[in-house]
Amino acid sequence: MIRVSATYKLKSQHAGSIDAAVSEFVRAIREHEPQAEYRVLKTADGLSYLHVMAFPNAEAKQVHEAAGYTRSFVESLAPRCEEGPHFATLTLVAGTEAESE
Numbered sequence: 098m099i100r101v102s103a104t105y106k107l108k109s110q111h112a113g114s115i116d117a118a119v120s121e122f123v124r125a126i127r128e129h130e131p132q133a134e135y136r137v138l139k140t141a142d143g144l145s146y147l148h149v150m151a152f153p154n155a156e157a158k159q160v161h162e163a164a165g166y167t168r169s170f171v172e173s174l175a176p177r178c179e180e181g182p183h184f185a186t187l188t189l190v191a192g193t194e195a196e197s198e
Contacts, residue, residue: 099158100189103148105174105181112143118173119146125166132157144179149187 107115119137126135134151152158161167174182 099152099155100187101150102185102187103182105146106179107144107177108179111177115174115177118170122166122170130161133161
């Protein structure tokens with residue numbers, strides 16, 4: 098399993114403006130990438146977001162990165178950001194879900 102995080106902070110004038118796009122993006126992932134795990138969280142300030150994703154293999158990650166809906170989301174997000182997006186590869190240390198690696 099390949100795990101990745103993406104973090105970003107919106108400019109204050111864009112607080113909440115990306116939520117509908119995030120929901121649409123996640124719907125597209127659910128439809129086109131059924132093996133991907135994807136969660137989006139937002140901090141209480143309404144500006145900082147964390148995306149946590151997991152892909153079964155490198156090919157699935159590449160499919161996600163090349164997808165039109167991913168490119169569209171990133172293009173709509175970038176001009177609204179004060180910081181990021183920043184990406185990091187993650188290693189699972191422990192969790193409550195059954196691990197499928």
